[in-house]
Amino acid sequence: GQQLNQSPQSMFIQEGEDVSMNCTSSSIFNTWLWYKQDPGEGPVLLIALYKAGELTSNGRLTAQFGITRKDSFLNISASIPSDVGIYFCAGQPMGTDKLIFGTGTRLQVFP
Amino acid sequence: GAGVSQSPSNKVTEKGKDVELRCDPISGHTALYWYRQSLGQGLEFLIYFQGNSAPDKSGLPSDRFSAERTGGSVSTLTIQRTQQEDSAVYLCASSSGTVLGKLFFGSGTQLSVL
Numbered sequence: 001g002q003q004l005n006q007s008p009q010s011m012f013i014q015e016g017e018d019v020s021m022n023c024t025s026s027s028i029f030n031t032w033l034w035y036k037q038d039p040g041e042g043p044v045l046l047i048a049l050y051k052a053g054e055l056t057s058n059g060r061l062t063a064q065f066g067i068t069r070k071d072s073f074l075n076i077s078a079s080i081p082s083d084v085g086i087y088f089c090a091g092q093p094m095g096t097d098k099l100i101f102g103t104g105t106r107l108q109v110f111p
Numbered sequence: 112g113a114g115v116s117q118s119p120s121n122k123v124t125e126k127g128k129d130v131e132l133r134c135d136p137i138s139g140h141t142a143l144y145w146y147r148q149s150l151g152q153g154l155e156f157l158i159y160f161q162g163n164s165a166p167d168k169s170g171l172p173s174d175r176f177s178a179e180r181t182g183g184s185v186s187t188l189t190i191q192r193t194q195q196e197d198s199a200v201y202l203c204a205s206s207s208g209t210v211l212g213k214l215f216f217g218s219g220t221q222l223s224v225l
Contacts, residue, residue, distance in 0.1 A: 003153050033212040042115070042202050042216025043154070050211070088153060092212065098167050099144065099212060101154035 006089055006102030014110050019076040021105040023089030031092040032065050032072035033099070036085050043088055043101075047074070079109050113137075117203050117217035124193055125225055132188040132220045136205030143186050144206075144214060145178055149199045157201075160186065161208070193224045 006023045013019060023032070031050055035043035047058050049065035049072060056063055062075045072089055089102040116135040124130050136143050145157040156170035160180045171177070175193075180186040190197055200221050204214040 003155060006153070031212050041218055042204065043214075044216070045213055048212050090154075090212065096167070097142075097161055098156055098159045098169075099214065100156055101146065103153035 004089055004091060004100055004102035006105055008105060009103070010106040010108070012108045012110065013079055015079060015081060017079055019079055019083070019107060020073065021087060021089075022071060022073045023091070023102045024071045025091060025093075026070070028069040028094050029091035030069075030094050032063070033090045034061075034063050034072070034074045035088045035090060035101075037088065037104075038085050043086075046087075076107075079107075081109050081111060083107060084109050115203055115205050115215050115217035117201075117220050119220060120218065121221045121223075123223045123225065126195060127192055129189065129191045130193055130222065132190075132201050132203075132222070134186045134188070134203030134205075134217060136184065136186070136203070137207075137215055138184075139207065140205035140215075141183070141208045142206040143180055144204045145186070145188050146202045146204070147172075147199045148202055148219070154202065157188070190222075193222075195224050198222055198224045 004023050033048045034046045037043040047063040052069050053067050054065040060077045064073045087105045090099050118133045141162045143160040146154040148154050158178045159167040175191045178188045200219040202219045204216045206214050
C-alpha cells in the first residue's frame with residue numbers, strides 16, 4: 001500500500017532534549033498533518049498544515065509544510081516523558097480526498 | 112456514541128475463514144476511512160467513503176478484501192479466506208469533512224490469523 005517516507009524510524013532521547021522528524025513524498029501534497037499514537041489507541045491529530053511554507057505551533061510542537069509541497073517537518077522542544085509514542089505524518093495527495101500516512105517515528109524519552 | 116467505535120476489539124480466526132470487522136463512526140460524520148497497521152508499521156490506507164459518492168477502493172490489497180457502508184453510517188470490512196499475512200490492527204476513522212484531515216480514530220480491531 002501507499003505510504004510516505006518518514007525518518008527517523010525511531011528515536012531514544014533524554015528528557016529535556018529537542019526532537020526533529022520529517023516526512024517526504026515523491027508527489028505533491030495539498031495538506032500535511034501530524035498525528036500521535038499511544039499504545040492500544042488510534043492516532044490523534046496534533047497539527048494540520050494547509051499551505052506551502054506554513055509554519056504552525058501547538059505548545060511545544062512546531063510543524064512546517066515544505067515549500068516544494070513534497071515534505072514536512074515536526075519539531076518537539078524540551079521533551080517530556082508523556083511525549084513517548086509513535087508520531088505519524090499524513091498527507092492528502094493532489095487530486096484525491098484520501099489521507100496517506102507515513103511509516104511512523106517511534107519516540108522514547110528517558111528521564 | 113461520543114467517539115468512533117470498532118468491534119470486535121480482538122479477533123482470532125483460523126486461516127481460510129472469513130471475518131467481518133465493524134465500525135460505528137461519529138454521528139453526522141460523512142467521511143469514513145479504513146486503515147491497516149501491521150506490527151511496528153505505519154498505517155496502510157485501505158478504503159475511503161465520502162457521503163453517497165463511490166468509495167475509493169484503491170488501497171484494498173486483494174479481492175479478498177471488501178467494505179461497505181450502509182445508510183451512510185456503519186461500515187463493515189470483510190476479509191474472505193483469511194491468510195496469516197492479514198494479521199494486523201484494522202483502524203477505522205471518521206471525519207466531518209469540514210476540517211480537512213481531522214480524522215477521529217477508533218481503537219482498532221486486532222486481527223490474528225492462526
